[in-house]
Amino acid sequence: MLPPDGRSHEHLHAKCEDCFGLCCVALPFAASADFALDKNGGTPCPNLQSDFRCGIHQNLRQKGFKGCTVYECFGAGQKVSQVTFQGKDWRNYTETTKEMFDVFPIMQQLHEMLWYLTEALSLKATTSIHTELHQAIDQTEKLTLLSPEELKRLDVPAHRAEVNALLLKTSELVRADSxxxxxxxxxxxxxxxxxxxxxxxxxxxxxxxxxxxxxxxxxxxxxxxxxxxxxxxxxxxxxxxxxxxxxxxxxxxxxxxxxxxxxxxxxxxxxxxxxxxxxxxxxxx
Missing domain, CATH: 2.160.20.80 (E3 ubiquitin-protein ligase SopA)
Known part of the structure; x- marks a missing residue:
């Protein structure tokens, strides 16, 4: 069901074809039940291909990369790749590589908040706080459009605290008579x-x-x-x-x-x- 203003989660789904494989490069992981090997943050996964797609995507679990199948960027990858850095990939524009990798996890957190806020807005039980939810979504969307420098200076925990107050209220409203x-x-x-x-x-x-x-x-x-x-x-x-x-x-x-x-x-x-x-x-x- 769509919220009253037509907002949806569509842009909050990962579109790997529009991303520069950021989750496969920027993030670290350690050899474990979830990953077959160690990888430092900023180092490309050996399964990342030249087109920024995963070479074993259909067999990640069988190859020992279960952790990759349970990661969600909520559309942050394509936002950083195509909007924040205007389609300039980290391979050809090495001067912005580190900055792109630093910004990615920040954007992921903002997009995760947008996912929850959009869901809250779609619920009938939250009619009384729709105005606040709209404002929080608009504010968070604006933050996602900041420059790389501004994003790195952003106080994400403070913004998350504001959003969480609305999510807690949403939970209370949904389960009011529980x-x-x-x-x-x-x-x-x-x-x-x-x-x-x-x-x-x-x-x-x-x-x-x-x-x-x-x-x-x-x-x-x-x-x-x-x-x-x-x-x-x-x-x-x-x-x-x-x-x-x-x-x-x-x-x-x-x-x-x-x-x-x-x-x-x-x-x-x-x-x-x-x-x-x-x-x-x-x-x-």
Missing amino acids: QPKHKITRGTDLIGAKLRKADLREANLRGACLIAADLRDADIRKVDFIGADLRDANLSGADLTGSIFLTQAQINAAKGDARTKLPHLLSHPTHWGVQKQNKTQKSSK
Whole structure:
């Protein structure tokens, strides 16, 4: 569903064809269960091709790069590549290489905030704060258009605090009449928790650590998932419809099956062994 003014998440999806492979170069990673090797920030991944595309994109998990499949830039890559640096790539314009890599994670944070704010604006429950949400989106959009120098000086934590106040209000409005059976505080450690068939409706799972939790057939409707860690959580048969602030990256990090019900903005990952559903078809149901 689109917000009243027609704003959508369309420009907040990564378009790798318009990006200079920034996530494959600017960001560091360490050899682990998520990455097959060590890589320093600013060093191109050996799988990055001359056209800035990944040479093993279709086989990342099989090749030991699971971490790449659960990363989301929220469209920051193409914004930095095509707007901030006006289409000048880091290979041919080496004088701006470091600056581009420094700006990328800042832009990613701003675009992530835009994703959550746009989602908040699309919810019927937030009608009373639509004006504030509009203002926050406009302000954040303006910040994304700053020069590289201005972006590097930006106090991102301060802006995030302002945005978070609205996101907290959104969560309260969505769950206003809720009486969750499980009182879960922010950042709760639920690693490996046995929650199969649990009734978690309208719970606050903000920042909860759900690594490898068993959530099979659980009722997780209208839950606040912002910042929750769902790595290897089993969502097979779980119902997450109506949940808020849940991203595709979080879902990609989890396990699930064809019975898992997701919010309309999200799709079943291919590694679940499920044919990806068309977002348009899902949103019309």
